[in-house]
Amino acid sequence: MTSVGGPPSDVRGVPWQRARHLAHAAARPLGAVDLPLDLAAGLTLARELVTRTALPAFDTSAMDGFGVAGPGPWRIRGTVRAGTVWTGGPLRPGEAVAISTGACVPPGADSVLPVEVAERAGDLLTGPDPRPGGHIRRLGEDAAAGTVLAPPGTPAGPALLGLAATCGHDTLRVRPRPGVRLLVTGDELVRAGEPGPGRIRDALGPSLPSLVTGLGGEPLSVHEVEDAPGNALAEAVEGAGEAQVIVVTGSTSVGTTDALRRLLHDHEARWIVDTVACRPGHPQLLAELPDGRLLLGLPGNPYAALVAAHTLLAPLLAGLAGRGLPALPMLPLTGEVPVTPGRTRLLPVVWAGAAARVLGGHGAAFLNGAALADALAAVPPGWNREDPVPLIVLR
Numbered sequence: 001m002t003s004v005g006g007p008p009s010d011v012r013g014v015p016w017q018r019a020r021h022l023a024h025a026a027a028r029p030l031g032a033v034d035l036p037l038d039l040a041a042g043l044t045l046a047r048e049l050v051t052r053t054a055l056p057a058f059d060t061s062a063m064d065g066f067g068v069a070g071p072g073p074w075r076i077r078g079t080v081r082a083g084t085v086w087t088g089g090p091l092r093p094g095e096a097v098a099i100s101t102g103a104c105v106p107p108g109a110d111s112v113l114p115v116e117v118a119e120r121a122g123d124l125l126t127g128p129d130p131r132p133g134g135h136i137r138r139l140g141e142d143a144a145a146g147t148v149l150a151p152p153g154t155p156a157g158p159a160l161l162g163l164a165a166t167c168g169h170d171t172l173r174v175r176p177r178p179g180v181r182l183l184v185t186g187d188e189l190v191r192a193g194e195p196g197p198g199r200i201r202d203a204l205g206p207s208l209p210s211l212v213t214g215l216g217g218e219p220l221s222v223h224e225v226e227d228a229p230g231n232a233l234a235e236a237v238e239g240a241g242e243a244q245v246i247v248v249t250g251s252t253s254v255g256t257t258d259a260l261r262r263l264l265h266d267h268e269a270r271w272i273v274d275t276v277a278c279r280p281g282h283p284q285l286l287a288e289l290p291d292g293r294l295l296l297g298l299p300g301n302p303y304a305a306l307v308a309a310h311t312l313l314a315p316l317l318a319g320l321a322g323r324g325l326p327a328l329p330m331l332p333l334t335g336e337v338p339v340t341p342g343r344t345r346l347l348p349v350v351w352a353g354a355a356a357r358v359l360g361g362h363g364a365a366f367l368n369g370a371a372l373a374d375a376l377a378a379v380p381p382g383w384n385r386e387d388p389v390p391l392i393v394l395r
């Protein structure tokens with residue numbers, strides 16, 4: 001493919017894995033903000049998570065039963081419930097307290113006897129000889145105070161939020177979701193009902209916002225942009241405002257209406273990727289505008305656009321959020337695997353035991369396979385049938 005504006009040849013026809021790395025490296029992480037835990041959900045840690053207290057913060061009973069000192073039988077001196085502290089002084093050998101799971105073990109108690117194995121008659125307790133330390137979660141046995149529990153770049157998922165609360169944090173320092181403005185080009189597109197002759201339904205306006213959200217971005221708006229005449233695309237790019245990323249769909253190819261490459265040339269954009277050696281999705285592109293905004297061009301064909309979003313947008317948003325390049329698990333493939341010489345082939349797959357099975361319905365304009373897929377397999381050029389392939393997990 002030729003392209004207007006003469007991007008350097010080393011960014012053209014970039015190998016698929018290299019394209020991912022280039023997109024990730026092009027992103028400078030956004031500034032960090034302190035947010036309450038609920039608002040930090042789904043964002044990315046901008047600094048390490050350190051526990052403020054030891055975990056657990058006190059010797060904790062792991063069972064409902066009796067805290068006992070030394071071998072039995074024992075005399076029960078009282079009760080200690082979760083949330084309270086025993087104030088009756090250290091237990092001496094032969095003494096016990098009734099204790100709840102989660103309660104603070106009194107000093108002197110060296111194990112907890114679960115209620116199921118204990119026999120109580122009044123304040124007399126008997127039971128099997130306890131294992132020293134049995135059923136006690138010792139102060140600091142999970143982590144000492146000040147331990148680093150998660151590095152910067154960790155997503156603030158449900159477990160991390162719970163962990164942060166456990167550690168005594170009310171807020172987290174996180175990087176916000178990168179804002180993404182979506183510009184959908186194509187005069188042939190209609191937005192509702194069945195399309196008439198020569199017209200087709202816009203498949204990308206309805207699908208890209210949730211895709212952006214799933215990749216960690218903030219979809220700001222979807223604008224429909226006229227192909228021609230005039231400079232509607234340039235105006236839309238100018239007007240895209242605060243967005244860190246502008247995604248343009250369609251207009252990536254070399255037809256007379258494909259204004260995007262001309263626009264990048266006119267704006268003296270810095271090319272990062274100009275076409276990727278993959279199928280579909282070959283014409284995708286990524287460039288940095290002089291004001292620092294990143295502009296991503298996705299091919300108009302819907303499955304090609306999806307593939308391209310997972311190739312360039314996912315690493316780009318990860319980089320802006322301060323995350324690492326998304327990891328790609330590997331599995332062998334079953335089913336019919338079309339290959340394209342010299343190009344990575346992106347194919348929809350479903351989980352099939354210890355392998356992934358290739359689905360049909362993956363023409364560049366057809367989303368049927370992708371709609372049913374658990375993942376996209378990235379089959380590299382020169383692939384051997386037995387080799388595991390990298391997978392982009394969709395669900």
Ligand SMILES: Nc1nc2c(c(=O)[nH]1)N[C@H]1C(S)=C(S)[C@@H](COP(=O)(O)OP(=O)(O)OC[C@H]3O[C@@H](n4cnc5c(N)ncnc54)[C@H](O)[C@@H]3O)O[C@H]1N2
Nearest residue numbers: 001186201202203204250251252253258298299300301304
């Ligand atoms: N001479 C060449 N022509 C084309 C090449 C090429 O290398 N040389 N590459 C082909 C490939 S591969 C693709 S992919 C497309 C990319 O085209 P554009 O990104 O410029 O997109 P359009 O031309 O506007 O549209 C392509 C196709 O997709 C349909 N479309 C567009 N937007 C949407 C949408 N939002 N929802 C559903 N369908 C959409 C559009 O109607 C076209 O059928 O270029 C090839 N051509």
Ligand code: MOO
Nearest residue numbers: 280281282304364
């Ligand atoms: O590469 Mo196009 O993106 O096949 O349809």
